[in-house]
Amino acid sequence: MVETMLHVSKLDSPHRVLDVEKRLYRLSGVRRVRTDVSARQVRVTFDAGELALPRLLDACEASGCAAEPMAHEHLDDATRTAHDDALKRMLVAGLFGMQAMMFACVLYIGRFEPIDASTLALFRWLGLLAAAPVVSYAAWPFYRHAMRGLRRHRPDVDTPIAVAASLVYLASVYAAVTGRGEVYFDSVSMLVFVLLLGRYLALRARKRHRALGQAMAATMPLVCRRRDERGHLHAVAVSELQEGDRVHVDEGGRVPVDGVLHSARVRLDEACLTGESRPCLRRRGEDIVAGSLVLDGPLELRVGKVRLRAASALPELPHATHSPSRVGVAKRDFTHVFGVQLLALTMLVALGWLYFDPGRAFDVGVAVLVVACPCAFALAEPATLTRAMMVLARRGVLVTKPEHLQSLTCAHHLFLDKTGTLTMPALTINRVQAFVGHQRDDVLRAAVALARESAHPLARALVHAIAPGDIPIAEDVTIEAGGGIRGRVEGRYLSLGRRGFNDTDVDGDADDDALWLFDEDEPIARLPFADQLRPSVPDMVKAFVRQGMTVTLASGDSVERVGTLASRLGIRDWHARQTPADKLARVEAAQAHGDKVVMLGDGINDAAALAAADVAVSLLEGTDLARVQAGLILTGDIGALVQARQVAVRAGQILRQNRRWALAYNVCAVPLAACGLMSPWLAVLAMSVSSLGVVLNAMRLRLPSAPAGDDVSVPGQRVPA
Template sequence: MGAEQDTQLDCYHCGLPVPSGTRYSAVVLDEPRAMCCQGCQAVAEAIVANGLEDYYRYRTELPQNVEDLVPDELRELMLYDHPEVQKSFVSQAPGDYKEASLILEGITCAACIWLNERHLKQLQGIQQVSINYTTHRARIIWDENQIKLSDILIEIRKLGYHAHPFSAQQQEALRLKQRKADFRRLAVAGLSAGQVMMIAVALYAGPSQGLEFATAQLLRWFSLVLSVPAMFYAAWPFYQAAWRGVKSGRLGMDVPISLGLITGFAGSIWATYLGAGEVYYDTLTMLIFFLLSTRYLERNAREKSIESAENLLRLVPAVATRLNAEQQLELIPLMELKVGDLIVAKPGETIAADGIVQQGESSADESLLTGESHPLIKTVGSTVYAGSINYESPLTIKVSAVGEHTVIAGVSRLLDRAQAEKPRLTELADKIAAYFTYVLLLAVALVGWVWWQVDTSRVLEIVLTILVVSCPCALSLAAPAAFAASGSYLVKRGVLLTRGHALEALAKVTHVVFDKTGTLTEGRPVLQETRAFASISAAECLQIAASLEQHSEHPYARSFQEALKAASMAHYALDEAGNQPGKGVMGQVNGKQYYLGNLKLNPAISEIPSMAEVEDCATVVWLSDDTQYLAAFVMADTLRPNAQALVQALKDKGLVVSILSGDTESTVADYARRLGISSWQASASPEQKLEMIEQLQQRGEVIAMVGDGVNDAPVLAKAQVSIAMGSGTQMARASGDIVLLGEQLLEINHAIETSRFTRNVIRENFAWALGYNMLALPFAATGMLAPWMAAIGMSVSSLIVVLNALRLR
């Protein structure tokens, strides 16, 4: 905006005199205004650009101090650019991008979602926008170097919506506020409909009971007055949604509803004024009441379907008990917590952040995160998660992640991503509903014209009936209601859908491919057997071995420590500990030298004890002293519980099951034999795994890939549907369409069953919605349905779809 000379002596923004020779100006309220300095010019331009010109239009005096120079609304939005303010709801995305979690107020329909997403995606610096219709929660990723968060919030405000940082408690408060508003509208519509219906009884019975014209006319005027609250208050959300749809060029189901209401009400007013013709106040108020009732029930059902996901973040406490530098406990807001702080979780309290136990021993309930119903033991060194509940004893925890960086927040982001992405069936239903709306409006015009030629007195009745009876509400709800209900059900069982298409693709799977290590097996060696050869008992040999390994980080060391703990034995004192990489460890226990490792560790002993063969998948660790071998420890990765049951259940469904592993041929063959899997491939590199999946897909197979490691991430991304183990790497979880939060492998089989059941429910919903509309439309067009019948039929149709979907819960 160029600077222009202005004859006005005072700055339009701050009121101070404009220095001579100054040429700063800004266009405010469509006129160029003089500014005293570049600062006032910049602020004025920001106020205009952000749609806050009302600041100038309605101000009654010039600002008296510096704080008054910037409107409160603009200052409040600019606060969201401050790093400390962003800490609780903004996370760092790859590169220079940031990701914010926001709540949008004012969302009433799918068109609102479309409008906001379309507008924001056009802004420079916005990488991704996804808004969840069910939760009204927005995930926005932007480049901080190109656009500020405050600018994004202002753009949302320009559309007539309000966005603010996400808070589970605040979202619940907004949801409660919306529920109360919906109930008020429903109550007003119910009262209006009840009163108008009583008057309608008299009007319907009047001709046969000798009702005088003057009395009938008075009753019509009473009906008009009683209909006004329902028409102008209760039905207002329909008009708002319809108008937004018209402005955006996306006609939704609210357009025919609003047309029907407005047409019917206008025609009834005209008939009342003339004292002749039919009035439809009873039908209109009843329609509004039934529509609001159905939507109220549908909203409640939708909110119930996501309560499992919402409970995740809602259970994280707002405050934490921190151990300060003076070793004193202090209660602080959660947003003040930092990585490295020490916090204390008392018995019965919810853990406030992710961390590592530094002191104490207890158990924690992580059921909301993992679906695991039993409390898990937590000792020094154990990892704990925000949102889990500490049970028996106090725990001192060193914080490793807070806010948006916790595991629970990551799970919530995956849930949002899944709910924001529309499955193909949902997109198909939306397209059909959109086309149906256009076809319906065309049919209304055509049928109206025909009836105008046949019987002008029935035109209004027929048009109103068609608009009401054929509203595609049930069609639009057919798929989303089912997907939401099934997704909620699976989350409760520890199965997290992270992609919108996951459930739909899972129902079509023909071939399930497993990685072995960490998927079908535990992914770590476990002590299977101790074979003693000398006079020392097996228990004492274990005690010596665990003592030698007590300072080691090797995976075998953990197995020895777990076995020692299970046997309720203690370590011996260890002196002169040492290790030889690739061979083993050694040291003095009770003054005697011992060796623990492979046969290369102690080559001075030539005589190796004979022992029975071990399984191909097992490894032998030898314990010896200076003269002889004392014991052999058989170590092997173990199958996960229910791995065999899962494989058999998948086979019973007619699915092909394969193993695709990078492990040795003998090891993979052994596990495949024990699981009853005939199709397997060993020593496969990530590239070979990817090539094999592509070959299967070229043969027409629909692949479900189950994996947990970094090398599984490319294959997980390539498969039609991928299942990542919750205990796997972050890269694998990010690539997975489904994340198994717990360790219950049988939930994979249950997820497939649920996906197939969901597909059947959606087909039933589609059949009912399309069948109802196709059947009702001819009856309405030929005048065989009364408007009140249409109102009941349309509402019941939507209700049936929602209730059928809730069977999935």
């Protein structure tokens, strides 16, 4: 038996769930189907001897829910292991910590009621035994991180925690053995348990976000298009490839396996493998590495004998290898400096009490060390951001770069692509024109032969509009981003693109929005398209305008079509016939004016603008090149971007609340502890409540219940005149 995980982005209603499950169970070999609607995932157990993966994909597509396989068996192993380990340690701390507190109750009663010394000694020893698993096993992650920080000469938040837990426990052991002094076994157990609880909640939220976002990490690299002996392309699993197979990769796509280039030449982005940001030019016969992005193509490669390493096996997507954000670096610097200062403050306070009252120096020093621990500060940002990412993942927004989510709160300018982003093109079959000397069916076959080599929305719409049949093979294909496709079809050199792409003057409207098919320099067909506007686009644009954002529509489409859509959406600033360079220039001009820019696009012609924008947003069905640049990926409704901004603003408010609370707590608690007015057990309780309060406050973040069009208060946001 084989088990596979499928991501089904349109699995959004009980009707679709029932339809998909019914079609899958009809297939011979399917043994079990389990559906997770919230994560848009279907887990299928089937007999590989009776059923192949492509048939599963075909069954889902027949129900109107296209599916993509996911590398679930490796994708979240690290997250799952960390989550399970944190849960075990937290349960141990909770179980034995409760026992330590029960034994401590007898000691507290002994302060008010006389209890014989042997009973007090017994319960001290019982407390020692109960706290031992907590300090030795449950608290081990704090020791490990503290030792790693000390080896690097950079103590962090875990350093004072480890020092405090060790000192309190060892001092309590000494008191239990000698019978002199106070024991704090319950306090140290409570300290470890509450800190582990906070970290477990953060890990749990991160794990759930990772599960909801698996589709982004392993979509097309697990499936590729293989060319058969007749030259036709078929979708197959990467694991089914064999030596000598020819694999086709669209421009903007990711190379799924290692191989040898069969095409004449191609430009690749191999930054995820080599760290080199400049494109690499590869020629026929050269090796192609899995995970490379195709900048101009398409390309074809032959799978070699030992070249079956799939791109999905790479440790992370390219954006995960980028240098850490300034926010992350600043946070690590803060915790390092604070850790050093806290240790210095504790030593100074202890030395001062050694001079005035040596008997209380240790207790006061431990209280200061515990109560001043910056756990609340350290948890404030990761807890809030992780919760925000999990909430947005449920709404269909995958946050791949948290700094983009933070920038979204103060964005001023929204740039929108049109074709494939706001609208989905559809070929108007009854208006297709074949010029004199050419048959309509022949030109459609030739146009589809070129179009199926491209991932552009217009090319996809053309391929889907024509029923599969005897389509010829296009050879020597080259694609110009934002322009068109050239290639040889049945011995003729044809080109497919916008009017003027082939530098040929054709009669008609200069703003013609159709695709033209050229034979050398002669136009032989005109293929018009109609736009289908995504349902939530008007509400999304209105919501952002009401929030004071400047909205710009920049498209490579015709003036008439872009102008009509802009008028329909109420967008005053619109630009047609935009090349990738034009879009990039407009984004940079807005940034030079002081605007924080959000760019929403899905194609390779948007990649440069997405890379330059402060907030890059792409669609899950967009090209790999666009998704790599994106910090936010929309897996469903495009209108979710409005709620993403609302959640980001609310997350910023909660983060500021957490930081203010942590600051107020330290300002009030540290002087009390330093003056000897707070015992170690009370310091443990105060610090634990502070840290747990930060996590619970972050968990209050929810999806906004107000309609998407409602206003949202954004700090520093400009209001339109």
